[in-house]
Amino acid sequence: MVKITRVGSSAPPDGGWGWMIVAGCFLVTICTRAVTRCISIFFVEFQTYFAQDYSQTAWIHSIVDCMTMLCAPLGSVISNHLSCQVGIMLGGLLASTGFILGSFATSLKHLYLTLGVLTGLGFALCYSPAIAMVGKYFSRRKALAYGIALSGSGIGTFILAPVVQLLIEQFSWRGALLILGGFVLNLCVCGALMRPITLKEDHSIPEKNHDHGTQREDCKQTSPYAPLTKEWTQLCLCCSLQQEYGFLLMSDFVVLAVSVLFMAYGCSPLFVYLVPYALSVGVSHHQAAFLMSILGVIDIVGNITFGWLTDRRCLKDYRYVCYLLAVALDGLCYLCLPMLQSFPLLVPFSCTFGYFDGAYVTLIPVVTAEIVGTTSLSSALGVVYFLHAVPYLVSPPIAGWLVDRTGSYTAAFLLCGFAMIFSSVLLGFARMVKKMKRTQLRFLAKESDPKLPLWTNGSVAFSVARNLDQKDEESVATAVPGCNLT
Amino acid sequence: MCSFSALRALVAPGYPLLLLCLLAATRPDLAEGDSADPSFTSLPVREEMMAKYSNLSLEIHNISLTEDARLNKKSPVQKNITLEKPSDLELICQLTASRDLNSVNVTWTKDDKLLENVFNTTKMGNTLYSQYRFIVFNSKQMGNYSCFFNGEERRGTFNIRVPRVHGKNKPLITYVGDSTVLKCECQDCLPLNWTWYTSNGSSQVPIDVHKNDKYVINGSYANETRLRVKHLLEEDGGSYWCHATFQLGESEEHIDLVVLSFIVPLKPFLVILAEVILLVAIILLCEVYTQKKKNDPDDGKEFEQIEQLKSDDSNGIENNVPRLRKNESVEQ
Numbered sequence: 001m002v003k004i005t006r007v008g009s010s011a012p013p014d015g016g017w018g019w020m021i022v023a024g025c026f027l028v029t030i031c032t033r034a035v036t037r038c039i040s041i042f043f044v045e046f047q048t049y050f051a052q053d054y055s056q057t058a059w060i061h062s063i064v065d066c067m068t069m070l071c072a073p074l075g076s077v078i079s080n081h082l083s084c085q086v087g088i089m090l091g092g093l094l095a096s097t098g099f100i101l102g103s104f105a106t107s108l109k110h111l112y113l114t115l116g117v118l119t120g121l122g123f124a125l126c127y128s129p130a131i132a133m134v135g136k137y138f139s140r141r142k143a144l145a146y147g148i149a150l151s152g153s154g155i156g157t158f159i160l161a162p163v164v165q166l167l168i169e170q171f172s173w174r175g176a177l178l179i180l181g182g183f184v185l186n187l188c189v190c191g192a193l194m195r196p197i198t199l200k201e202d203h204s205i206p207e208k209n210h211d212h213g214t215q216r217e218d219c220k221q222t223s224p225y226a227p228l229t230k231e232w233t234q235l236c237l238c239c240s241l242q243q244e245y246g247f248l249l250m251s252d253f254v255v256l257a258v259s260v261l262f263m264a265y266g267c268s269p270l271f272v273y274l275v276p277y278a279l280s281v282g283v284s285h286h287q288a289a290f291l292m293s294i295l296g297v298i299d300i301v302g303n304i305t306f307g308w309l310t311d312r313r314c315l316k317d318y319r320y321v322c323y324l325l326a327v328a329l330d331g332l333c334y335l336c337l338p339m340l341q342s343f344p345l346l347v348p349f350s351c352t353f354g355y356f357d358g359a360y361v362t363l364i365p366v367v368t369a370e371i372v373g374t375t376s377l378s379s380a381l382g383v384v385y386f387l388h389a390v391p392y393l394v395s396p397p398i399a400g401w402l403v404d405r406t407g408s409y410t411a412a413f414l415l416c417g418f419a420m421i422f423s424s425v426l427l428g429f430a431r432m433v434k435k436m437k438r439t440q441l442r443f444l445a446k447e448s449d450p451k452l453p454l455w456t457n458g459s460v461a462f463s464v465a466r467n468l469d470q471k472d473e474e475s476v477a478t479a480v481p482g483c484n485l486t
Numbered sequence: 487m488c489s490f491s492a493l494r495a496l497v498a499p500g501y502p503l504l505l506l507c508l509l510a511a512t513r514p515d516l517a518e519g520d521s522a523d524p525s526f527t528s529l530p531v532r533e534e535m536m537a538k539y540s541n542l543s544l545e546i547h548n549i550s551l552t553e554d555a556r557l558n559k560k561s562p563v564q565k566n567i568t569l570e571k572p573s574d575l576e577l578i579c580q581l582t583a584s585r586d587l588n589s590v591n592v593t594w595t596k597d598d599k600l601l602e603n604v605f606n607t608t609k610m611g612n613t614l615y616s617q618y619r620f621i622v623f624n625s626k627q628m629g630n631y632s633c634f635f636n637g638e639e640r641r642g643t644f645n646i647r648v649p650r651v652h653g654k655n656k657p658l659i660t661y662v663g664d665s666t667v668l669k670c671e672c673q674d675c676l677p678l679n680w681t682w683y684t685s686n687g688s689s690q691v692p693i694d695v696h697k698n699d700k701y702v703i704n705g706s707y708a709n710e711t712r713l714r715v716k717h718l719l720e721e722d723g724g725s726y727w728c729h730a731t732f733q734l735g736e737s738e739e740h741i742d743l744v745v746l747s748f749i750v751p752l753k754p755f756l757v758i759l760a761e762v763i764l765l766v767a768i769i770l771l772c773e774v775y776t777q778k779k780k781n782d783p784d785d786g787k788e789f790e791q792i793e794q795l796k797s798d799d800s801n802g803i804e805n806n807v808p809r810l811r812k813n814e815s816v817e818q
Contacts, residue, residue: 048667089766172659175751182758189762192769 011139012374017195018137018145024193025149028088028130031095031187032123034156035180036064038164039115045173050108057108060116062393067120069389072128074121076382079129080244084194084378088126092187095122099181103174115177119184126187128385132378133194135369140311142369143319147307147362154300154358199374244379247372253380255430256371259423260364260384263327264391266334266420267357269399269412271295274350277409281341291346295354302358310363320431323367326360328424334417338410542574542621549642551581551635567646570675570732572623579633579642581614592616593634605633622646625735648735649675653728657742664718668741670728671710677730677737680711685725720745 012018043057050057079087098118105111131149138145167176247253274295278288306326310319333353340346365381372380399412406412549563567575581590587609594601594616605618616633632643653670660666670680682703683690693713695701702714711728723745729738 048669051667169656170659171746171751172661174661174664175659175746178751179754179758182755182762185759185762189765189769192766192773195773 012137012199013197014138014140018134020193021133021137021195022145022149024190025130025134026152027186027190028126029150029152030156030160031092031184031190032068032127033153034160035184036061036068036123037153037157038160038180039064041161041164041168042173042176045168046108046111049173052108060111063112063116064120064123066389066393067117068123068127069385069392071121071124072385072389073379073382075125075128076132076378077244078125079132080378083196084129084133085191085196087129088191088194089188090191091122091125092185092191093122094125095119095187096181096185098122099177099184103177103181122184122187126190128381129378130190130194131365132381135365135377136197136199136374143307143310143362143366144304145307146365147304147358150362151300151303151358154296154303157296158300244376245383247376247380248383250371252371252430252434255426256368257383257387259327259426260387261391262419262423262426263360264388265395266331266416266418266423268392268395269416270334270353272396273399273403273409273412277337277413278343278346280409283343283346287343291343291350294347294350295357298351298354299358299361302355303362304358306355306359307362310366319363319366320370320427323360323363324424324427324431326356326363327420327427330356330360331417331420331424334413334420337413337417338408542572544574544576546576546578547644548578548580549633549644551579551640551642552583563641564643564645567644568649568675569622569628569646569734570649572621572733574619574621575646576617576619577631577633577644578618579616579635581616581635581640582612583614584612587612587614590614591636593637594618595632595634597629622734624733628735648732648737649673649730651677651728651730651737651739653739653741657744659744659746660718662718662720662745662747665714665716666718666743668713668715668726668728668743669710670730670739670741672730672737673709675732676709677732679731681729681731682711682713683727683729685727690727715743718745720747 040058040061043054043060046052046057046060047054075087075091078090095118098114098121101118102111102115105114131146134145134149135142164176164180167179170176171179271292275288275292278291279285283291306322309315310322315322330353333349333356337349340349364384365377368380368384369377395416399416402412402415403409545567547565547567549565551563569575579592581587583590592605592607592614594605601618604620605616607614607616609615614635616635618631618633620627622628628646628648630643630645632641634641649672651670651672653668658666658668668682680703682693682701684693685691693701693703695703700716702716704712704714711730713726713728715722723743726741726743727738728741729736
């Protein structure tokens with residue numbers, strides 16, 4: 001493996017090799033998310049071959065999804081400590097092995113282990129490091145880059161679904177799994193594309209900084225220490241962990257984490273229950289399938305256009321607000337859904353929900369990057385996707401139980417709608433509280449030293465910020481760089 | 487005759503299972519009766535049978551024909567009737583015409599053979615009704631019944647068939663050494679028996695389940711049947727037929743089995759593997775080449791100096807967040 005000490009750029013390039021990274025991440029998203037969705041095409045074949053019912057075979061899909069999200073922190077740990085390239089290539093090999101072994105399966109349990117656990121683990125090692133890499137290469141056009149990269153799941157599903165169907169017809173499910181294993185091996189190609197980049201604030205990878213020491217963000221200690229390579233190896237493990245996962249204690253991140261839990265709870269049942277709901281209100285099979293297709297295609301459109309939109313100068317500073325608006329609008333769509341009882345009404349619902357679903361999916365990494373910074377982005381994304389796992393697993397069965405108990409879909413949809421609205425309200429509330437706190441602190445600072453002109457001179461602002469440090473712990477990370485850009 | 491007493495027991499109400507068993511038991515008797523007596527459908531015997539079968543549910547099927555100058559060239563009207571068990575059938579052809587209906591000549595045929603004195607014709611207003619009522623109790627009564635008004639001028643056809651069996655439209659793909667399940671099912675019907683046949687050149691050879699453990703048949707006597715074939719070899723590929731036996735005849739379906747060796751999907755896999763290895767090698771070589779160019783001694787020091795300078799004003803957070811702070815401060 002090629003170990004590179006320095007690529008030589010100190011700021012995100014916002015282009016150049018960055019677009020190759022976007023292409024790599026796009027392919028990663030196709031090979032992970034789209035392939036996961038296409039696994040459900042195999043279920044009919046598994047049902048007839050192994051003589052099991054739908055719920056037994058559907059476990060494979062749940063296991064893959066759950067493993068991909070649960071092991072996301074593992075993926076970010078490996079890519080942080082080894083290298084992004086190694087991590088993604090390893091993930092590609094694991095996932096491919098899972099598919100190849102699955103093609104020789106003789107029972108459903110074998111498929112749970114190979115196609116479920118092994119492939120899910122492989123996907124987890126690829127997914128969050130690839131997304132984190134995009135964040136490192138872009139800053140100005142970050143949301144557009146994420147939009148293009150994450151649209152892979154929609155476009156991939158669109159293209160792969162008929163291809164997988166064709167493979168099953170030509171080679172039966174065993175041959176199709178083998179060939180899909182080969183396709184998933186392309187993750188290694190994506191891994192090779194992920195050239196490491198060291199940015200000026202990127203201090204946390206000691207293997208890459210052999211020659212000189214750099215100022216380091218302290219782990220809740222006031223005295224920074226000199227991070228020369230030899231000294232670094234002597235530091236305790238807990239300090240390095242604190243370094244990597246220090247963002248977990250940031251109140252901003254905790255709020256984001258809780259809101260992600262509710263948002264993931266709310267968004268997953270729709271893809272499972274839209275078709276049964278449409279059928280129950282009298283829509284035909286073809287029209288219900290068409291609704292799902294609209295959802296998928298508009299999802300892609302939402303990914304890319306919303307990414308482009310929030311990169312515009314007017315919206316760039318309001319990405320957080322755009323994110324919570326997208327989540328809130330999705331929640332509102334859910335609340336309206338029980339009132340939509342015919343196909344002409346469900347089509348605009350599909351379009352709206354699909355668009356904002358694509359929108360907030362694009363903005364999750366952007367918002368996370370805003371809160372924790374590029375250094376810890378990989379680990380933070382690992383944690384954020386990890387928090388998606390349990391709601392994804394738990395939410396469709398709970399919705400199904402509600403449907404069985406109440407006899408209609410209203411209760412399930414209302415619950416999901418309220419979960420998403422609560423998630424966005426929480427974020428909005430936290431942001432408001434933070435703003436009020438900062439206004440209060442600035443007021444206090446102004447009163448304490450009226451002679452100092454604020455925000456005009458870099459050094460003066462620096463000292464004011466220092467005073468603020470003692471009062472507002474979280475402003476340490478955020479207020480200081482603002483001054484330096486004067 | 488013993489067959490008639492058995493038939494009386496069959497039509498007794500509330501004994502459908504008994505009906506099935508007894509019918510199965512007496513089927514050979516019926517067949518014997520058929521071959522022994524060619525004039526089975528002669529008048530007195532038929533009337534007696536109709537009386538005995540009066541408890542069978544009546545099925546009425548109707549075809550409407552109109553005398554319309556524009557539709558003169560229209561193809562004959564057809565109606566498909568699916569029968570599984572013996573039934574009492576009434577086929578009605580009605581002709582609506584504006585002209586004088588007394589001169590219209592009505593004829594009925596079964597499979598192009600003329601039927602004599604079996605139908606009634608009534609006239610109501612502008613419509614002429616022709617009614618043919620009969621009992622269907624074995625496969626000889628199945629076929630195409632046509633009513634003709636004035637020869638070939640107007641024609642209606644009732645196609646009476648046993649229910650169709652469904653298998654798989656596309657060939658079933660399996661691999662050598664694997665096992666597979668061939669399935670035939672009949673929706674909304676219950677065949678009496680299922681049998682499987684394999685092809686031997688051009689003829690059908692029944693499959694013997696007891697010869698070895700290669701073939702296992704499950705699910706007989708229900709509306710579906712499964713043939714499980716184990717230890718597949720390439721010679722096992724070909725056509726398989728499933729036959730469903732009803733009281734009123736047989737229905738069959740054809741399934742194609744294709745046995746491939748594992749090399750077949752392995753080839754595309756190896757092609758993709760070669761492509762992946764090639765691409766990875768190219769990308770990594772490009773990276774090494776770019777790195778060598780950048781790590782040239784002349785450029786190296788410059789980069790180091792820039793790094794040194796820029797490392798002094800370290801912050802640790804990315805650049806666009808400060809802009810946010812700055813904007814906020816400007817708004818204050």
